[in-house]
Amino acid sequence: MNDDPDRPGDPEPSLHASDRETSALVALATIPDVGAATMLRCHRGPGAPAALEALAAGNIESIPALDRGLRRRDRDAQATVRAAAVAAARSADPDRLLADHRRAGRRVVVADRVGYPPRLARFPSPPPVVFLAGDERPLLGPTVAIIGTRNATRAGREFAAVLGRDLTAAGVSVVSGLALGIDGAAHRGALDALDADDADDADGPEATRAPRSGPVGVIASGLDIAYPRAHQDLHGRVLARGLLVSETPLGVRPLPWRFPARNRIIARLADAVVVVESRRTGGSMTTVALAQAIGIDVLAVPGHPLAPASAGTNDLIFDGGAPVRDATDVLVAIGVDPPRPRPAASELVGPTRRPTVPADLLGDAGRAIVEALALGPASLAEVIGRSGLEMDEVAVEMVGLVERELVVETAGWFELAGRGLAAVRGGRTS
Amino acid sequence: MFASIPSSIVLGVDGRPVTVEVHVTAGVPSLTLVGLPDASCREARDRVRAAITAAGLTFPLKRITINLAPSLLRKAGSGLDLAIAVGVLVADGFIPPEAVDGLAFLGELGLDGTLRPIPGIVPLVDAVVSDAVVVPHVNAADAALVDRCKVRSVGSLLELVGALLGDAPWPDPPPVHRPLPVVSAHDLADVRGQPVARRALEVAAAGGHHLLMVGPPGSGKTMLATRLPGLLPDLDPVTSMAATRVHSAAGEDLPGGLVRRPPMLAPHHTASMASMVGGGTDVLRPGAVSMAHGGVLFLDELAEFPPTVLDALRQPLEEGRIRVHRSQFHVELPARVQLIAAMNPCPCGEAGRPGRCSCPQGLLARYRRRLSGPLLDRFDLRIEVLRPEVEELLGGTGGEATSVVAARVHEARQRAAERGVRCNADLAGTLLDRWAPLAPDAHDLLGTALRTGRLSGRGLDRVRRVALTLADLAGDEGPLRSGRVAVALQLRSDALSSIGGGA
Numbered sequence: 008m009n010d011d012p013d014r015p016g017d018p019e020p021s022l023h024a025s026d027r028e029t030s031a032l033v034a035l036a037t038i039p040d041v042g043a044a045t046m047l048r049c050h051r052g053p054g055a056p057a058a059l060e061a062l063a064a065g066n067i068e069s070i071p072a073l074d075r076g077l078r079r080r081d082r083d084a085q086a087t088v089r090a091a092a093v094a095a096a097r098s099a100d101p102d103r104l105l106a107d108h109r110r111a112g113r114r115v116v117v118a119d120r121v122g123y124p125p126r127l128a129r130f131p132s133p134p135p136v137v138f139l140a141g142d143e144r145p146l147l148g149p150t151v152a153i154i155g156t157r158n159a160t161r162a163g164r165e166f167a168a169v170l171g172r173d174l175t176a177a178g179v180s181v182v183s184g185l186a187l188g189i190d191g192a193a194h195r196g197a198l199d200a201l202d203a204d205d206a207d208d209a210d211g212p213e214a215t216r217a218p219r220s221g222p223v224g225v226i227a228s229g230l231d232i233a234y235p236r237a238h239q240d241l242h243g244r245v246l247a248r249g250l251l252v253s254e255t256p257l258g259v260r261p262l263p264w265r266f267p268a269r270n271r272i273i274a275r276l277a278d279a280v281v282v283v284e285s286r287r288t289g290g291s292m293t294t295v296a297l298a299q300a301i302g303i304d305v306l307a308v309p310g311h312p313l314a315p316a317s318a319g320t321n322d323l324i325f326d327g328g329a330p331v332r333d334a335t336d337v338l339v340a341i342g343v344d345p346p347r348p349r350p351a352a353s354e355l356v357g358p359t360r361r362p363t364v365p366a367d368l369l370g371d372a373g374r375a376i377v378e379a380l381a382l383g384p385a386s387l388a389e390v391i392g393r394s395g396l397e398m399d400e401v402a403v404e405m406v407g408l409v410e411r412e413l414v415v416e417t418a419g420w421f422e423l424a425g426r427g428l429a430a431v432r433g434g435r436t437s
Numbered sequence: 438m439f440a441s442i443p444s445s446i447v448l449g450v451d452g453r454p455v456t457v458e459v460h461v462t463a464g465v466p467s468l469t470l471v472g473l474p475d476a477s478c479r480e481a482r483d484r485v486r487a488a489i490t491a492a493g494l495t496f497p498l499k500r501i502t503i504n505l506a507p508s509l510l511r512k513a514g515s516g517l518d519l520a521i522a523v524g525v526l527v528a529d530g531f532i533p534p535e536a537v538d539g540l541a542f543l544g545e546l547g548l549d550g551t552l553r554p555i556p557g558i559v560p561l562v563d564a565v566v567s568d569a570v571v572v573p574h575v576n577a578a579d580a581a582l583v584d585r586c587k588v589r590s591v592g593s594l595l596e597l598v599g600a601l602l603g604d605a606p607w608p609d610p611p612p613v614h615r616p617l618p619v620v621s622a623h624d625l626a627d628v629r630g631q632p633v634a635r636r637a638l639e640v641a642a643a644g645g646h647h648l649l650m651v652g653p654p655g656s657g658k659t660m661l662a663t664r665l666p667g668l669l670p671d672l673d674p675v676t677s678m679a680a681t682r683v684h685s686a687a688g689e690d691l692p693g694g695l696v697r698r699p700p701m702l703a704p705h706h707t708a709s710m711a712s713m714v715g716g717g718t719d720v721l722r723p724g725a726v727s728m729a730h731g732g733v734l735f736l737d738e739l740a741e742f743p744p745t746v747l748d749a750l751r752q753p754l755e756e757g758r759i760r761v762h763r764s765q766f767h768v769e770l771p772a773r774v775q776l777i778a779a780m781n782p783c784p785c786g787e788a789g790r791p792g793r794c795s796c797p798q799g800l801l802a803r804y805r806r807r808l809s810g811p812l813l814d815r816f817d818l819r820i821e822v823l824r825p826e827v828e829e830l831l832g833g834t835g836g837e838a839t840s841v842v843a844a845r846v847h848e849a850r851q852r853a854a855e856r857g858v859r860c861n862a863d864l865a866g867t868l869l870d871r872w873a874p875l876a877p878d879a880h881d882l883l884g885t886a887l888r889t890g891r892l893s894g895r896g897l898d899r900v901r902r903v904a905l906t907l908a909d910l911a912g913d914e915g916p917l918r919s920g921r922v923a924v925a926l927q928l929r930s931d932a933l934s935s936i937g938g939g940a
Contacts (some may be wrong), residue, residue, distance in 0.1 A: 160792040284792075316792040384791045386821045387927055388633040399633055402923040406882060416891075419651070419821050419930035420791055 012047040016128030017119040024120035031055035032099035032117055032136040033108065036256050038062075038095040040088050043254070043268065045076030046135040047118065062096035108257055113230050114139045126150075126276050130301050134254045134272060140230045141250040145180035145221045149343050152182040152277035153300075154291045155189025155284040160316050160384055161415055163284035164192035165425035166308060170281065171196030171222075173334035176204075179343060180220040182276050184227075184269060185245065189283045189291075191238055197222040198244050204392045221249025227269040228261035229253060243269060252276070267293055274298040279343045281331055285319035292319055304340055306331045314383040369413075372396055372404040376426055377413060384422040438462075440527035440534065441542040444520035445564040446512055447557040449721045449761065449768030450686035452564025457505045457517060459524035464500030472505030475513045475725040483521045484515070491550035492595040494860075497529040510766070515545035516555040519571070522546060522594055523601075541565035544573045550594040559685035562586055563678075571597060578613045579691050582681060621641040623663045626838040630825045634661050637820045637928055639842050642668035643849035644906030645860030647754075647815050649739070652822035653786040658779035661822065662735045665777060666701045667839040668846050669732070673859075676731040679771045683727050685920045699732030706741035714749045714759050715770050721761060726772040726818045739778040747812055750776075754815060775862075776815070779822075780808075788823065790796050817862065817899045847858045849909040861906045866898045873905040878919035886926060900925045 012296045035046050049072045056080035061070045067089055077092055079085035108115050116122045118133040123145055127133050151174055153167055171193035172180045181197040183190040201221065211404060216395050224245040228234050230253050233242035248274060254268055270290060274280060274297040282305065285291040289371050306329045310317020324330050332335055335345045372394075379385065379393035391401050405421070408414040413427035442457040468482050471625060482503075489496045503521060505512045520542040526532045543561055545553040553559070554575035562570055562583045569587040572580045577590035589607050591597040599605035607609075628635060634650065642665060650658045672680060678694040703712055704725040711717065715724035728733060736742060751757050757773035783801050787794035794801075813819075853860050853874040856872050875883065883900070886892040892900060904917045904925040913921070 156792075156797055158792060163792075164898055218638040314792070384793075386633075386788075386790075386823055387820070387930070388631065388823060391632050392630070392826070398636055398927075399920055399924055403920050405927070406885075406919075406923050410885060416931075417791070420789070422791060 012044045012051065013131045014051075014347050016123060016133035016287035017129050017386075018125055018128050018299060020120050020123065020128075022120050024117040024122065026102075026105060028055050029115050029117055029136070030105035031059045033104045033115060033256050034059055034096070034099040034101040034138055035062075036254075037099060037104070037259070038092050040077060040092055041073075042076060043134055044132065045072055047132065048076070050118065050135050059096055059099070059101065062093060063099075065093050067093070075377065104256065105211030108138065111257060112140060113257065118348055124276075127272065130275055134268075135270075135413055136254070138230050138256065139250065139255045141246050142221055142248075143250055145223050145249050147275065148178060148180060148220050149341055150180040150182050150223065150277050151337055151341065152273050152280040152294070153193035153295075154183060154280060154282055154294055155187065155193075155320075156286060156289055156291060156316060157186050157188040158316070159188035159192070159284050160314070161417070162425060162427075163189060163308075163310075163316060166314045167192040167283045168199070169425065170283070170331070170337070174223070174337060175200040175220060177334060177338055177343060177345065178250070179222050179338070179341070180223050181221040182225065182273055184273060184290075185234075185238055185242060186290075187237065188294065191241055193283070194222050194224065194245055198241075198248060204349040206330045206389050221245075222249045223252065225269050225273045225276065226261070227253070227255065227265040229257040229259040231257045232260060233260045266290060267297075270294040271297045274301065274303055277303060279304040279306060279337065280336055281305075282320050282323060282328075284308065284310065284316045286315060287319045287322060289319065292349040304329070306337060306340055308332075311382055316383070362431065370404075372400050373408055375410060376401060376404055377423065380414060380421055380423045380427065384420045386420060390421055438530055442520045442524040442527065442537065443565055443567045444517050444543055445541070445561045446514065446516065447560050447686050448510070448766060448893050449715075449770050450683045450723050450727060451768075452557070452560035452562070452682075453510060454566050455510070455512065455520075456641055457471055457520040457524045458502075458504040458506055459521070459528040461497055461525070461528040462500050463504075466498040468499065468501045468503070470505070471501045472503075472508045473511045474505060474517075475511060477515050478505075478517060480824065481515065481518050481521050481546075483566060484518050484548060485525065487548040488518070488522055488550040488594050491524065491548065491673075492593070492598060493528065494531065494598070495617040497525065499514075499529070501525065501528075509615040514555065515553075516543050516557075517551060517593070517596075518546040519544040523597070528596070532598065532601055536603075539568050541570040542565040543570060544576070546594060552591055552593055552597070556688035559583060559691070560682040562588070563682065572647065574608075574611050574875040576682065577610045578694075579685060581610075581613075582691070582695050587699075599717045623667055623851040624670070624839045625762045625842055626692050626836055628661060628664065628836055631657065631661070631822065631836075633820050633928075634822050635836055635842075636924075636935050637818050638665055638668060639846065639910065640906050640928060641665060641775070641777070642842075643846045643860070644817075644853070644902065645775055645862035645902060646906065647862070648778070648818040648820070649813070649816040650777070650779045650820055650822045651782050651788070652779070653781060653788050653824060656822045656824045659735075659737060662703075662733075662734070662737075662777045662779065663701070664839065665775075666699045666733050668841075668843045669699045669775075670847055670850055671697050672699060672731045673896035676773075683723050683730055683771060685729060687723050696715070696731075700729050701735060702729040702731040703735040703737060706736070706738045708742075708746070710743075710746050710749055713746050714772075715761055715838050721763070721768055721770075723770055724759070724772075726750065726759060726774055727770045729774045730771045731773060732775070734774040736776065736778040739780040740804065744809065747809070751811075778816070782821075788821065799879045814899075817903050820928060821930060821932050828922070842891075845910055848912075849874050849906060852909045861902050861909070864902055864905070869898060869901050870885045872917040873901045875901075875922070879904070879917050879922040882919045882922050890894060891931065892926065896929065900929055903928060918919045 035041050047048050049055050052072055077089050079088055116137050118135050126146055167189045174181055175197040181193055183193045222245045230251050233239040270293050274294050280298045282291050298305050307323040308321040309324055310333045329340055338345050375394040379390050391398055412424050415422050415424045438461055442458045444455050444457055445452045446455050470482055486496050491514050523542050545555050547553055552573040554573045558576040558579045562580045571589045576589045577588055580588045590610050600607045652658055675698055677695050684696055702725045713724045714726055753772035753938050759770045759772045761768050781795045782788045785796050904921040907921045907924055908917055
């Protein structure tokens with residue numbers, strides 16, 4: 008049998024996964040130093056149960072995949088690693104592990120077997136075992152990954168939320184990592200759209216609504232662990248309305264080295280990847296590289312040329328990524344018709360619920376401040392410097408700007424709210 | 438025979454009058470010293486005996502009892518030597534009582550009879566009950582700072598005896614060399630850019646408001662802090678005297694005479710509780726807060742100070758003094774200071790700027806929790822100080838000089854005086870409606886700020902006081918306008934509230 012791990016998964020598998028091989032894979036997934044490639048080789052070769060048995064027996068050399076995967080250059084390190092793996096294999100109880108997952112309502116699917124998501128199967132080196140919780144239907148329709156830096160500006164987060172909301176309203180599932188910053192914002196927007204849909208339903212069926220599609224969250228920990236802690240509620244909401252995906256078994260903590268693996272799943276589940284804000288390097292750019300490697304479109308939201316949070320995204324656009332000004336740009340990129348306009352009576356939650364402020368209503372001082380903030384979040388002294396106004400003028404004007412929700416002040420830093428950015432550009436809002 | 442000689446000791450930073458009573462009678466030669474003398478004070482018996490002998494006089498071979506009254510007060514130090522020696526000579530009949538009438542005596546005696554200087558001369562002289570006092574030469578200049586007493590100084594016991602007996606005139610006091618007051622090298626014009634910080638310093642100086650500067654290292658917070666004392670007016674006479682007493686009691690030289698300019702102290706964050714508020718068992722040493730009385734206390738790296746030390750500042754900040762209790766006595770030390778503090782908002786140096794600061798939320802929250810709410814609340818002015826841009830450093834317009842700003846501060850303080858307070862920060866909350874009424878637009882603005890949570894009820898009064906100071910600096914008349922309130926709000930940034938992190 009061809010145990011080449013780089014081969015794409017079987018797009019239409021006919022074999023069902025047996026409990027024996029499923030549980031063996033789950034057990035292998037808990038063993039440190041046994042990675043995805045090794046597991047896939049075992050699975051496609053002698054089979055996971057045989058590999059697990061051999062490992063528990065200490066018979067590593069008998070399985071070439073294990074031998075290769077557990078080889079280290081340093082003799083002592085290798086001995087330590089192998090001893091640890093053998094001990095872990097011995098103490099693992101595959102049946103109980105599988106039962107635990109099932110009891111918790113988590114589905115376990117295996118590469119090359121029935122039930123494995125086709126989206127993951129279509130690429131080389133599919134993740135050997137994947138854990139799912141929630142509704143799998145979002146993976147059947149169009150999907151878009153919205154990713155970005157954890158250290159996002161307010162405007163970036165607002166844009167991600169609006170994008171998530173509008174794409175969901177158009178029937179596209181939003182895939183993201185549940186991280187702080189852009190990821191969380193995108194999913195909150197998606198969930199808001201679903202909540203608004205529910206509210207609409209309560210009023211009666213609407214003919215112009217697009218079909219629903221839930222959010223998909225891909226995480227680096229076991230499905231039972233909500234990380235970061237601040238996103239515990241988000242974790243729950245995404246599970247309730249959509250799907251959670253992970254490559255790690257229950258109870259496993261999100262160690263740093265698991266994040267690239269999680270990013271690769273995000274890339275594979277998406278029809279396109281949208282980066283909202285990113286530095287030149289970072290997790291988002293890793294996901295971008297993974298997406299480009301498998302031929303998935305990458306789009307980016309442009310930002311001010313001098314804003315550090317937009318340095319990476321601007322680079323992507325320069326290198327040929329399509330710019331995203333709103334959800335329509337994304338829908339066009341993945342070949343979905345933009346939605347028909349919603350009736351005015353149904354209200355979406357979001358920053359554009361109130362009418363936008365025409366730029367000319369700002370006044371000279373207000374305009375100077377808003378333009379000064381277009382560069383990025385600033386302290387009072389910086390606003391004074393950039394705008395050229397006196398401190399008293401800025402203080403007084405700022406009151407009005409904050410009240411009209413054009414500017415937000417947090418902890419002494421001033422940032423443009425989404426509407427403020429719109430005012431700068433001259434009126435184009437979502 | 439009996440003699441009663443006035444003198445004094447230092448307790449805390451104040452002097453307490455002491456009467457040295459000497460009783461000489463026939464009997465087995467002995468010398469008993471009572472009145473709770475400490476170790477160095479008890480050694481007076483040997484010094485006095487040697488000094489009297491060295492002066493060529495006879496030490497009485499009689500039964501001598503010396504009482505340092507009041508007897509419940511612990512006597513510390515060697516400053517009573519001279520009074521004891523004089524007492525012995527008077528009680529023995531060598532010096533007639535009329536010769537020492539109305540004179541107090543202070544000083545340490547060397548074994549050769551020379552009169553040595555003692556620390557704390559200003560509070561000591563301030564406390565004696567006589568009209569005139571005899572002090573060592575070196576202490577004469579500082580002793581003269583106390584107006585009340587006529588000061589005579591001598592170099593040795595022999596000289597003193599000669600003057601008392603009328604055999605020789607009182608020696609001339611040594612010439613006083615007071616150096617010219619040094620023009621402070623810290624001028625506000627040296628600060629480049631930083632419009633918000635300069636404004637905050639001016640407001641802090643004019644209104645006596647405590648100021649907190651939040652910013653990364655290298656942003657110039659220390660430089661700014663050192664400019665504040667230059668903007669403050671001279672100390673009034675009462676405060677000046679109190680500050681002089683403190684410095685004298687601490688054993689410091691007073692090269693400029695009375696302390697007239699507001700002092701500034703910057704204790705390091707590793708300073709102990711005792712060095713901050715005062716301590717010591719027998720001798721109470723004034724702490725940094727007292728040494729800065731009437732001036733500025735600068736706490737750099739505020740978050741690094743132990744919470745206990747910061748908590749100890751509560752009484753001085755609220756009452757302007759520190760009460761220290763020991764088993765033998767309680768003492769009150771003056772401690773009215775204006776507080777300036779500086780801190781880093783976060784370890785990465787980006788000060789929590791959204792989109793740039795890479796500190797995880799948990800770390801930021803923990804960092805900020807180090808400062809208690811009540812302490813932070815005391816700062817009427819809280820500003821961010823960021824590193825100046827390169828253009829500002831190299832070519833920026835120099836700002837106004839200290840003298841210019843100090844003049845405005847002086848005017849503003851005059852207006853505060855008309856309200857019956859030293860500065861606006863001292864204005865009681867109940868008087869705000871009278872002295873700082875709000876115009877309707879200001880009223881609305883504050884209402885919005887309270888509603889949105891930007892301002893708390895406690896902060897409301899503080900913002901009003903700052904707005905009043907701003908109005909004073911600008912020469913406004915009438916109720917406070919929204920412009921002043923808006924700036925006051927900006928100067929009290931919520932820089933240390935938790936940064937919103939979620940979407």
